[in-house]
Amino acid sequence: MPEQLQPFLHDLEIVHRAPTQAWSGRDGQIRLAAPGTATVQGLMHSDVRVLSEAVLEIGGREAEPAGSWHDDDGGLVVVGLPRHLGTTWGDPTLRLTRARRVEAGGMHEEIELTSSTAEPVTTEITVRLAADLAPMESVKSGIATTPLAAQEAEPGLVWAAGEVRATLEAPGAVVDLSEPARPVLRWSVTASAGKPARVRWRVAAEDRIAVVVGARRAAPHGWRGLRRPAETRLARFLERSLRDLDGLRLSLPALPDAEFLAAGAPWFFTLFGRDSLWAARLLLPLGSELAAGTLAVLASFQGVKSDPESQEDPGKIMHELRRTTLTLHGEELSLPPLYYGTVDATPLWVCLLHDAWRAGMPVDAVERLLPQAERALAWIADGVRDGYLNYLDTSGHGLANQGWKDSADAVQFRDGRLAKAPISLCEVQGYAHEALVHGAQLLEAFGRRGDATAGTSPAQLRETAAALADRFRADFWLEDAQGAFVAIALDGDGAPVDTVTSNMGHLLGTGLLSPEEEGIVAARLVHPELDSGFGLRTLATSSAGFWPLSYHCGSVWAHDTAIAIRGLLASGHVEAASRLAEGLLKAAESFEYRMPELHSGDSFATVGRALPYPSACRPQAWSAASAVVVAQALGAL
Structure with a gap:
């Protein structure tokens, strides 16, 4: 022991x-x-x-x-x-x-x-x-x-x-x-x-060396003025979640008016690129104020050089900010205070900028961030021009997996073998495609031509996105006894990693898939091997590595399911979205409406009540923000 x-x-x-x-x-x-x-x-x-x-x-x-x-x-x-x-x-x-x-x-x-x-x-x-x-x-x-x-x-x-x-x-x-x-x-x-x-x-x-400070303003007006849903469970879920989110608001000492959400308590009470971006994006129906602050804060740390130790690259958006180097006992992990080891934060930053603009973010605030957007788009375009956005830890002491499923065993084949790096995750290609297309729209709307030498003119961005979609269609689709599905990733040899996972749900609404393909994904998401009745399992029960209490290989993450629900709504699969939303609401009820970071992937038909993952963080920003998506799917927003 x-x-x-x-x-x-x-x-x-x-x-x-x-x-x-x-x-x-x-x-x-x-x-x-x-x-x-x-x-x-x-x-x-x-x-x-x-x-x-x-x-x-x-x-x-x-x-x-x-x-x-x-x-x-x-x-x-x-x-x-x-x-x-x-x-x-x-x-x-x-x-x-x-x-x-x-x-x-x-x-x-x-x-x-x-x-x-x-x-x-x-x-x-x-x-x-x-x-x-x-x-x-x-x-x-x-x-x-x-x-x-x-x-x-x-x-x-x-x-x-x-x-x-x-x-x-x-x-x-x-x-x-x-x-x-x-x-x-x-x-x-x-x-x-x-x-x-x-x-x-x-x-x-x-x-004296704190890198984040508490928010100094009242919660955004859209949170405080939200109409209470008639459905009691949903009302309690929203009220508890918004109260928790209010307590997670942070800013930087140098940017006190730009607020973002800490990823979660107790271990992630700081700025995280991916987590803070997704939480702000899920909360956009309540206003763009938090999104504007999150974008500005992350832009202030945008990469300017190549550094294998921190994984920084020009144009890249950071992953994690700490007061000192983070070293966890018993793990070969040592992360510098400012760490860039994430493959998805950069396209997600561009996606949030576009969505916040559409949601009413002040035009001058959007315009101030367009130079950073062009640099982020250059990083994305360079990564996918002839292949895919992928990751490989070159430091020897960073994160081995750099998508949202970042535990060491998160990307595995159906027989349990671990995929070897560099790894190209399916959902990251969806984020990249959406960022390229919406980035082109942003540049055109503000009269910017981009940089042809960096491949960021609007026409080049669209061409790169179209080529990415064609390659993805040829490389990522697989079939099993249940029919077609999207592989979680390609491994370092270019082989598709053949597990059925929740990751494919993130592709919905990104434009990477055709309407027919979105229908296939929607059907797989609500199949019992993924849909636990309390949300989407991260890994299907058909895989050798499935375990309902595995961090990323069988558990349920509320934000993961919420992203899939959001995509199902965007692609017109309302019934499937409602089904998954009702599952999350049942899970929230099990946890007194404070949705944890993750919970067990046991089936509702078996246990009747969502079981905790005992070391899950709570409150967690993107888990709490999932309440807004659930409310949308159930017709309350």
Whole structure:
């Protein structure tokens, strides 16, 4: 058994306001990991865990948990019953309520003790604390950490390590530092009927090398003004998703007015090219403001040179932004703080620019990004002029797979063999085709001729797209017992990788397929080997590598299904779109309408309720954004 395990998340509570997040048990307690186990519990800020323990007790014991909920502002409220105080039978006479809120850069709690007795109850409330200031990659890898000693400082306690500093204040508390690494806050309180006792404490975090900061404006108007659907489940899904998305909004210190969405909590609380682009694109029916910010932020990092270590190339859109190099224990992975190892973000950036323009993005904002669009189109055209957009990690320590299914085993043949690089993914060719055609439309609409030497004149872009479609039709189509389908990829030898996967759903609406071919894909998507009843499986049950709890080889990803639904609607396959949308809505209901990053690929007919993938991130930007596509497919938008 491995020494370290990635922590499970499915049974934990989160309160978030990017770039800060607090994870706890459902009882509200933030606990240190037990020996031999891993936990993400704690307050994390800017990819550093600030607090690793915050255990509340009253009268020397924990109150028995009675229930918890999230309020309208996303805060967590937990109710406990301290039956060891004041009652020995019958009705509980005391109630302890803990309300937790997170803002960008901090967390605060208000603790209230209420009593039903006229006689005063005097007791002690304590909060036991620990802080390890551990980097996110250590937490994710399940590496044991050691709490740091707290220092007394005005106005309370301070923990510091490197560029990170956490400051705690607790008005009215006596701070017990007999164990400096496990300080205790102590309040003596008295409560009686109609006279509750209240205490509060707060911790603020600062990271001097933070690469992202919290959004400083209200959520986009289109989110706040959305009409509530009549269907109760759909209304709850949309409301929960938009609340979660509001808490995922970020900006750059240098571009504070350009907002984008963090990919997801807890591991991806930063800018991701592909994730942020798709989330903004799925949300376009609610307005173009977020898309405009996402496009501007990614344009500011557009590649200008060729660098094998970071995978940067001129015109390329980045993949991931971190405060420091990302190295995960037990994996041959070491990514620089600014990493470009993605094959799809560049065409997706062009696609979003076109769609945002059509959705009402201000013309001057679109025009300012056209030079970056031409450079992105040059990168795409160069990649597909005589072949396909493909990827190959040349650094030896980057991502082996650089599409959205980026785990090491994500691209495999039906018999389980892994495809060898360079790999040309089917959906990426669809993105490229759409980017070339819509890029040509953009240039013409704004009176730009492109660069003939780079192959980016509108006529050249269309010719390149048409040739790509012809090659794709000859190289990617296969047949099995169920009929025709699109291979997930071509491997390094040009052989089609013969697994039936959800990837082909991304081709719908890109213009790469003929209407007849789109009909074939639509039929395969709703076949039981892919359609689980809770969304699309990433890999069909007919493949040797299928496993419903595999990250990319049998599980269901909400955004993946949402993209297919979006394409089904665009290509006129409304019934299939509605069927998949209803499946996602059933999955959302299983998760109290906070759609996780992914869930198990078990069949609805077998389990009746979507099962969690226990280490799935939640909330996840593109999973939450899938609610908008579900609403479109079910006629509510």
